[in-house]
Amino acid sequence: MPRTARILLLTAAVAATLSASLAACQRKEDKAAAPAAPAPAAPAAVTNAAAGAPMSFDSKTRYATVKLTLPDAIKSKPDLHAPLYAAAVRDLRQFSEGAQADLSEAGGGSNPYEKTIAFDPGAETGKLFSLSRTDSEFSGGAHPNTLFSAVLWDKALKKQLGFADLFRPGSDLASLDKALCDAANAAKQARSPGSETATLGGKMWSCPKAVSTPFVLTPGTTPGKAGGITFLIGAYQIGPYSDGPYQIALPQSVFRPLLNPAYADEFAGAPVKAGDVTPKT
Incomplete structure (x- = not known):
């Protein structure tokens, strides 16, 4: 093969190799530059406080009638509202279960028990929020029994306080x-x-x-x-x-x-x- 022809063939081969290498590098750079697809966002956890809690609860069976009421003032305190509601409803359900056990043992439920829990707001300050709780129970006898308790809430710390804290x-x-x-x-x-x-x-x-x-x-x-x-x-x-x-x-x-x-x-x-x-x- 003439010398000139060999030179042209070698030149073409080198050019082809360089072109292939450049194309490969470009593909790698494009791949690296392409942003990774974002991972699917995990669903946000829904807490009781974030979901909110009802403002009342009532239930009636042949053995007991129970009811809970909460004041509007508690709506802006979800960290207090949710656990307070849950605890009160638990108390009412336990009362209903106790009434069923008592009256079933007595042979019937012709005189069902009754229990109400009512929360009422006291004063609210920059740091503090207060509620009274009145439990009224009737399980027979001349009159219902009434018990009082109270809640003192530190709004910034989001915790209940006791006498020893105040x-x-x-x-x-x-x-x-x-x-x-x-x-x-x-x-x-x-x-x-x-x-x-x-x-x-x-x-x-x-x-x-x-x-x-x-x-x-x-x-x-x-x-x-x-x-x-x-x-x-x-x-x-x-x-x-x-x-x-x-x-x-x-x-x-x-x-x-x-x-x-x-x-x-x-x-x-x-x-x-x-x-x-x-x-x-």
């Missing part, structure tokens, strides 16, 4: 107990003049200790602040059932030195909803 640890509560006892007796005399006075540690009628008495925040004259605390005292505690329960509001000035500094600024002014009696200071 007040300074190790505080001497003697002055608070006396103020509560005096106010309870004033309310008792206003309702039943001449009735026997309740005393701390009394044998007949005994004043409750503040630490063991449910309470809610009392609305105050200063916007966004609680004017005091309203203690919830059940029937039979300081007088006969016929006297009924008491709501005793104490002004924040009575117990302000005892407050935990973390919550002291949530109180100011005077109560605007006094319950039965608001003592003067």
Whole structure:
């Protein structure tokens, strides 16, 4: 083969090899540059709080009628709303099961039991939200039984607080107990003049200790602040059932030195909803 022809063939072969190599490199670069297809997004977990909870519950069987009601104010507190609803419904279902067991053993359900749970709002401040809970049960007898409890909620921490959280640890509560006892007796005399006075540690009628008495925040004259605390005292505690329960509001000035500094600024002014009696200071 002439020398010129061989040179042309070699040149063509080299050109073809270079072209193939360049094409391969381009394919690799294109593949690397192409964005990876996004992975399918995992479905967001739906929590009880995010899903919300009902505002009421009721159930009726031949053995029991039960009902729960919640206030509109709780709608904006989903982290409290959901567990509070779940716990109350659980209590009502257990009551219904107990009623069925009792009445079945007795031979029938002609007189079904009844239970209601009602939550009502107390005052709300920048940090705190409060609710009272009233449980009314009837399982036979002359009248239903009524029990009180309460919820104090720290909105920022999203947790329930107890008496020991609101007040300074190790505080001497003697002055608070006396103020509560005096106010309870004033309310008792206003309702039943001449009735026997309740005393701390009394044998007949005994004043409750503040630490063991449910309470809610009392609305105050200063916007966004609680004017005091309203203690919830059940029937039979300081007088006969016929006297009924008491709501005793104490002004924040009575117990302000005892407050935990973390919550002291949530109180100011005077109560605007006094319950039965608001003592003067």
